[in-house]
Amino acid sequence: MSVRKQAAEMQKRKDARVRRTHERLGMALMEMIRQKPINDITVQEVLDRACVGRSTFYLHFRDKDDLLFSQFDMFLEMFSTRLSVQKEASHRVVPVTEMFEHIGEQKKLYRAMSHAGRLNDFFDLAQDYFARGIERRLKEIKGSAKIPATELRTRGVALAGSLLSLLRWWMDRGAKESPSELDEVFHAMVWDGMKRSISSNRA
Numbered sequence: 001m002s003v004r005k006q007a008a009e010m011q012k013r014k015d016a017r018v019r020r021t022h023e024r025l026g027m028a029l030m031e032m033i034r035q036k037p038i039n040d041i042t043v044q045e046v047l048d049r050a051c052v053g054r055s056t057f058y059l060h061f062r063d064k065d066d067l068l069f070s071q072f073d074m075f076l077e078m079f080s081t082r083l084s085v086q087k088e089a090s091h092r093v094v095p096v097t098e099m100f101e102h103i104g105e106q107k108k109l110y111r112a113m114s115h116a117g118r119l120n121d122f123f124d125l126a127q128d129y130f131a132r133g134i135e136r137r138l139k140e141i142k143g144s145a146k147i148p149a150t151e152l153r154t155r156g157v158a159l160a161g162s163l164l165s166l167l168r169w170w171m172d173r174g175a176k177e178s179p180s181e182l183d184e185v186f187h188a189m190v191w192d193g194m195k196r197s198i199s200s201n202r203a
Contacts, residue, residue: 022060024050026071029064034108038068038116068118072125080126080133084140093137094130094163096186100170100179110171123164130160144194159190 028050032041043064047057061067079099083092103110113119135156138144144152166186170177 018060021052021056022070022074025052025057025061025067026074029067030071030109033112033116038064038112038118069121069125072122076126076129080129081136084133084136091141091191092183092187093134093141093159093190094186096163096183097179100167100175100182103167103171104175104179107171107175119168123168126164127157127160130163131156134159134163138194155193162186162189 025046028046029041032038032045032049041064043057044054046064046067047054057067061070079095079102082088082095082098083090088095110119113122131153133156135152138147138152138155163186166182170182
């Protein structure tokens with residue numbers, strides 16, 4: 001094996017170890033948030049549950065909040081890019097059904113984040129992630145090529161805001177409506193506006 005291949009293989013193993021460490025720490029923190037207020041959780045308690053050393057933790061994270069935000073980032077990256085990564089052959093711009101199903105199963109965690117005042121942090125981050133993800137998805141869908149880039153960017157921002165408002169409304173009311181129903185409602189709104197825009201840009 002060449003030196004370059006050996007170096008690449010070593011980096012791959014290192015990356016896998018880092019990923020597993022992040023996963024253990026993230027899972028430990030999320031489990032504890034379901035059990036006690038996040039502000040009462042110490043870094044040492046997270047380390048004990050994850051079986052990770054203090055020095056290892058501080059190689060990757062500044063503090064408990066940094067770990068929490070890394071979990072937000074991971075979740076939002078996954079759902080905001082999912083349709084593009086999977087190259088889904090549909091006109092959906094966000095996997096509303098799948099995301100709402102996942103969050104709807106985490107009501108206790110959602111309430112804990114709300115009580116700790118951390119939901120706004122999540123939604124602020126989510127706005128940026130979904131604005132970029134929706135803009136990317138709109139560019140990929142047939143018929144949008146003639147729409148100016150500034151308009152697609154603006155639509156991405158506006159639709160991300162609508163999506164997150166819908167999510168907050170749904171969760172705050174007890175998640176009564178089916179995620180698939182909300183997926184249909186959201187995308188009907190998306191394409192009602194997009195069809196008019198596509199038609200006007202063809203004229």
